[in-house]
Amino acid sequence: MSETIVIAQGGGPTAVINQTLAGAVLEARRRHPGCRVLGARHGVRGIRDGDYVDLGGRSEDELRRIAATPSAALGSTRDKPDAAYCETILAGLRKVSADAFIYIGGNDTAGTQQILTEASGGSMAFVHAPKTIDNDLEQNDHTPGFISAAEFVASAFLSVDLDFRALPGIYAGIVMGRHAGFLTAASAAWRLDDDSGPHLVYVPERAFDRARFVDDIKATMARHGRCIIALSEGISSASGRSLVEDLIPAEMLERDAHGNVRLSGTDLGQAIERILAEDLKGVRARVDTFGYLPRGNIGMISPVDAQEAFDAGVFAFDAATRGGGSVALQEEDGKTVIRLVPLSAVAGKTRHMPDDFLEPDENRLSAKGHAYLDRLLPRRFDPGMPFV
Amino acid sequence: MSETIVIAQGGGPTAVINQTLAGAVLEARRRHPGCRVLGARHGVRGIRDGDYVDLGGRSEDELRRIAATPSAALGSTRDKPDAAYCETILAGLRKVSADAFIYIGGNDTAGTQQILTEASGGSMAFVHAPKTIDNDLEQNDHTPGFISAAEFVASAFLSVDLDFRALPGIYAGIVMGRHAGFLTAASAAWRLDDDSGPHLVYVPERAFDRARFVDDIKATMARHGRCIIALSEGISSASGRSLVEDLIPAEMLERDAHGNVRLSGTDLGQAIERILAEDLKGVRARVDTFGYLPRGNIGMISPVDAQEAFDAGVFAFDAATRGGGSVALQEEDGKTVIRLVPLSAVAGKTRHMPDDFLEPDENRLSAKGHAYLDRLLPRRFDPGMPFV
The missing domain is CATH 3.40.50.460 (Phosphofructokinase domain)
Structure with a gap:
């Protein structure tokens, strides 16, 4: 699937949100060489305004370096789209013939993905990849950035x-x-x-x-x-x-x-x-x-956090091939495992x-x-x- | 010289002030095995109150570990002694038969050492070892902790x-x-x-x-x-x-x-x-x-800063054997060199x-x-x- 992937970052930045970005982009390129990966600037605003970075053309070195850099490299937004805004986003995604949209953020971001999933009628995969220093996402043992x-x-x-x-x-x-x-x-x-x-x-x-x-x-x-x-x-x-x-x-x-x-x-x-x-x-x-x-x-990035955030990005691309949902870090026998959960279990909820x-x-x-x-x-x- | 050394820390703590403490103590023990090294708790208050830690009996391992620990391990004080307070300190130092007093701190600390030098009539060596995140000591290119x-x-x-x-x-x-x-x-x-x-x-x-x-x-x-x-x-x-x-x-x-x-x-x-x-x-x-x-x-201690602070402590003991003064980090051809300068050139002055x-x-x-x-x-x- 997925010839065109759109990816964006929402809410407050973290030390490792760019790891998730890099993980998703590199996995998309690995599994679908030649696919188009568009990074929307400042979250859904970039989709609304048609403001994209071509992430398919960036070298792996550059992506690995930005992965190790704190804050949201694509820019972020606090916009919490309502149904009308989501229609605009959906139109924007259709304009670039997106097959999937991966949105990295917290529970508001999951909420946007849930609205988009319902509005799209299944024509596109919507994935929420977790990110928040607040550690307040349901279904997660802990969240990348925390x-x-x-x-x-x-x-x-x-x-x-x-x-x-x-x-x-x-x-x-x-x-x-x-x-x-x-x-x-x-x-x-x-x-x-x-x-x-x-x-x-x-x-x-x-x-x-x-x-x-x-x-x-x-x-x-x-x-x-x-x-x-x-x-x-x-x-x-x-x-x-x-x-x-x-x-x-x-x-x-x-x-x-x-x-x-x-x-x-x-x-x-x-x-x-x-x-x-x-x-x-x-x-x-x-x-x-x-x-x-x-x-x-930048002086206090946990290598464990960085790796988990990257892995969540890799998993997010996989989730896009499976129809979408919310990526969650869960605990099993003292280890962190990554699972796909329904958007509705995370969207708009505070843990x-x-x-x-x-x-x-x-x-x-x-x-x-x-x-x-x-x-x-x-x-x-x-x-x-x-x-x- | 120096059978008994008293050492103390004054003013705001830094990430590396314990390096200077360890440097002075280890150098004293190296050059005068069996010497007595007393750490006064909370700066000159410890001398006033006779409240000391025996630093001669601490293992090198323990001292190296405390050296790598931020804040003043002996405790600190904001007391800025006047002439009368200095007489009390002098009496305290005499009571423990101190040959030298090394006081690690900023320009107020240097001021205390200057008053003590004058009051003692040359019977004891007073050394100021530099420390301040403010970097505001005269005669110094920069200061340990900065x-x-x-x-x-x-x-x-x-x-x-x-x-x-x-x-x-x-x-x-x-x-x-x-x-x-x-x-x-x-x-x-x-x-x-x-x-x-x-x-x-x-x-x-x-x-x-x-x-x-x-x-x-x-x-x-x-x-x-x-x-x-x-x-x-x-x-x-x-x-x-x-x-x-x-x-x-x-x-x-x-x-x-x-x-x-x-x-x-x-x-x-x-x-x-x-x-x-x-x-x-x-x-x-x-x-x-x-x-x-x-x-x-503790997550942001510069190795260069740590080494310079340790070296300043080593130098401070040497300065005690040479009659006292203020230890200064100066610059020469882009390198840091440590020199002894008069207390009066540093005491109470702000760079x-x-x-x-x-x-x-x-x-x-x-x-x-x-x-x-x-x-x-x-x-x-x-x-x-x-x-x-």
Whole structure:
């Protein structure tokens, strides 16, 4: 099948999304020499606008090099097409006589592929290849991009904890994650011992309570002489509203086209700083917004993540020859296996971090949470223990 | 000489300050087998309080492992002793019959050693071994700790620039640096081509002007379709006040014991976010506070930096046998050489980034600035060029 393949990247970039691109392109060329592979620039916008890169003509060397480069080489988009937009995309795909469209992204991307599948009436194969640092795709044990970002977060917290052993105080690092706490939980992956930070981990899945937060910090300071805190940008109060929404006047909130409040700013950092200054007076306290640093850091690309992302791309092409669907990384006997699942099982759904990854009623990881991280993120550093 | 050596670490930790510690300890033991090496916990506080670690009894393996570990293994302090405090320190050193005191730190640390030298009347050797990510010590071409932190900043900006090629907008990253712009300038070290960010670099040495800032961003957006900005936390307006002081009400400013305004918070990030929201309405804009992430990141330790820091420690012990002084990393024919300089030439002085490291009247690096960074930070990554 498949004389013409269109491929695109959607949503937030990762460290390894270009591996998936390269995997799909190279597999298409291997199995169908002479096939046409068109890369749409900026996701479905490129299809709408007829803006393509001819990926068939690129050398394997160039593709391998771009594979090792973070961020989405074709450009990305936040567009979440509705039915009408999907008709335009379908017309664009027909215009280039596409036999298959492989779209690399998260659950919104899977949603687009589901709409397109239904709209096309089976005339074309639509494949979703997984990608997200949030690790929040249903049907997946973990997602390409997560491990590299998680290693960044784990090493950052290991390092900051060592820093605050030297100069004690309270440290809060705010980590991306609107609905799922996996990436924030990864902050605890490489703790050295029971004294190590992060001592407190706040994720969107557990309601945030200011009084409890302050009490937890006081208890930690009493016990460890310092307090290292990891917070998801999407933490919410019991009312269900994000902390940012609770603390910032409504007219100052920035919303995207889908009405989602922007969380990646420094608002939450400012709010946390205010709480610490008001309720823990006189204690040295510092707040950093990790923001974009973990999600595609060229200095912290996991070889395992890179290989899995590449393999997912290879599999995605195969899936196109089998009629389409969603590519999923699953776990079997402690190993990662790649399987094809229905788009409907992934599209528009958010996988939350299991509640038992945290201790009941506590803001720290459980043995189960640690076991999950240990499997995906074997410790990469073995530092000496400080003399303090 | 030197039967008893006291060693301590002061100021903000770095990725390699423990290399200097290990270098000095191992050299002391090599040249004076059986000598006593006492590590004071939390800098001069440990001497004041008689709180020491016996470093003579630690295995070389343990010392090599702690050398490879970021942050100050002995703990650190922000204490800047006055004459009376120095008398207490001197009494503490005499109590343990110290022949020499090696203090690893920045210009305040050198200042302490200068006061102690004068107060001791030549009865003891005082050595300052250099350490600072700010790279702001006089007499030094660069300082141990800078290269590792600079590589973190360079790779972060290289990565974020790739991210914003995929999803365009304005990005501002705030980097540590109260008075010296070296670390912020390092953001431009690994630009890939003329289109690469950071497109704008703001350092404490150049007055910050809001209107000019906004104009520069507009021009950059028009030319590159995105705008990546690196800002030092210590940027100041023409009035000489830091931007944070200009924008935050005086009663809300946090000051340390020396009256310095705290800059490491998210206040500046908030201020920049406000400027972007007000003056560049509707443009996607994101601000991150790098804060503590660059200064001792275990995933980004430069082998060159590590070796130079170790060598500075070895040299520091030698300097103790020669009566003391300040250890300086200097440049000769493109190589780093270590020399002993007078404490007075370093103590309490700040080395600023040379004005000609930036283009005249522009917020971007000059050829001279790039040449300096190229020498210290040869490019470590060779990514592929994106298709957008």
